Amino acid sequence: MHRMEKEATLCGDLAMRLGRFATDALIEEVHATPKPALVDRRGNGAHRDLSLAVMERSAYSLEATFAALARASQGKRPSAALRAELAAIGRAGEAVMMNATQGSNAHRGAIWIVGLLVAGATILSELAQPPAPIADTICRIGAQIACFPDHGAPLADSHGARVLARYGVGGARREAQEGFPHVLRVGLPALRAARHRGIAEHAARIDALLAIMTTLDDTCLLHRAGPPALTAAKRGAQEVISLGGISTSGGQAAFVRLESRLMALNASPGGAADLLAATLFIDRLAPASADGGISTWSI
Template structure:
C-alpha cells in the first residue's frame, strides 16, 4: 500500500536527516546509547504493516470512538512489533501515534470529495478528530509521556494531535517549503524545518531526559541557528554546534520534534503543492 510506504519512508528520511542536534543521524547516535541508524531503520521497516493496517481499518469510516479504539489496538500491536525489532529500544513510539493518525486521516480524506481547503489541513483535521476520542483500552500503567505531562503541565504528542498538528502544518511544512523556495539544498531545508519546530515545541522527550534546562537550551539554540541564516551558513553551523554541545552535555535530544519532522515529510510527500498554489492528494 502506497500510503504505508510513504509513512515508512518518512521515518527513514527523518532518521537519515543530518546533522540533527543530539539525535541519531548519519554521523552517529547523538545522545542515545540504545539507538543507532541501523536500529531506526529496522524500526521503521517493521512498522510498515502497522501503517497498512491503520489505513485498512480507516477505509469507509469516519472519526468515531469505535475507530479510535480499533486504531489504538493496531498501534499497540505495532509498538510490540517495533520493540521486538529493536530489541527493546523505543525508536518510534511517538511516531506510531503521530504518523499513524495522519495515515488514518489521509485514508478518510482520500474518500471525500475534493475539499475547498488545502488537503493537508483536511487530513490533519480528521486525525485530530480521531485523537479527541478517549482511548478506553489504554494501559493504566504510567508512561514517560504521562509523567512529563503531569509534572510540567505540557500537552505532548496527545495535545499536538488533538489540536490538529499545528507544529506540522503551521511550522514544519512552511519552513521546509520556504527553505526550498530560497534555493536551499534539501538536506539543509529539512534540518531548518526541524529547528523551526524546536523553537516552540514543548518537547516531552527533552523534559523527560533533562527537564526545563534541556527544553530551554533547545528552544534558544534552535532560534539562534535560524536567526543566523540556518544550518547552511557558516555562522548558523557554528550556532548548531553550540546547540548540540549543550544538549549532549545534558544527555538530551529533541525526539518529539524529530517525530514531527517525520510527520512533516509524510504530509509534504502525500499532499505536495500544486501549480495553482494549493495541494493535491496522491492516490492511495
C-alpha cells in the same frame, strides 16, 4: 474482475502505498543530517540504545502497522469505535517495533503522530470532493480521531504521563488533538520556504526541524533533562535560524553550540524528530501547488 473485487484491490493498494509513504518518512527523518543530539548518519547522538541501523529496523517493522491503520480507516469516519480500533493496531505495532529493536523505543511517538495522519489521509481519499487545503484536512481528520478517548489504553506510568503531571505539557497527544500545528504552521512552511530560497533539500529538512524545535514543548527533552534542556533547545534552534539556517557558516557554528549543550545534558529532541517525519509525510501527500500553497493531492 468483479466490481467488489476491484474495489477491494484498490483499497488494498491505497493502504500499501500509505504504509510505504509513512515508513519512507521515518527513514528520511532518521537520515536527515546533522540533527542536534539525535540519531543521524554521523552517529547515535545522545542515545545509547539507538543507532541508524536500529532506527531503520524500527521504521521498516512499522510499514505493515501503518498499512493496517489505513485499512481499518477505509469506509469509516472519525468515531470512538475507530479510535479504539486504531489504538489496538498501534499497540500491536509498538510490540512489533520493540521486538525489532530489542526493546528500544525508537518510534513510539511516531506511531501515534504519523498513524493518525495515515488514517486522516485514508478517510480523505474516499471523499467525493476532498476539501482544500488538503494538508489541513488530513490533519483535521486525524485530530478528530485523536479527540475521542481511548478506553482500552493500559494504565501505565509512561514518560509522557510523568511529564504531563510534572510540567503540564501535553506532548504528542495534545499536538494531535490540536490539529498538528507544528506540522501545518511550522514544519511545512519552514521546509517550503527553505526550498523556495534554493536551499538544498537536506538542509531544508534540518531547518524545518529547527523551526519546530523553537516552539515545541518537547516531552522527550523534558523527560531526559527537564526545563534546562527545553530552554537550551528552543534558544539554540532559534539562534541557528536567526543566523540563516544550517546551510550558512554562522548557522553551522550555532548548531555546534546547540548540539554541545544538548549532549552535555544528555537530551535529544525526539518529539521534534517525530514531527519532522509527520511533516515529510504530509509534504509527500500534499505537495505545494504552483503558487506555493498547500492544496494539491498526490496519492
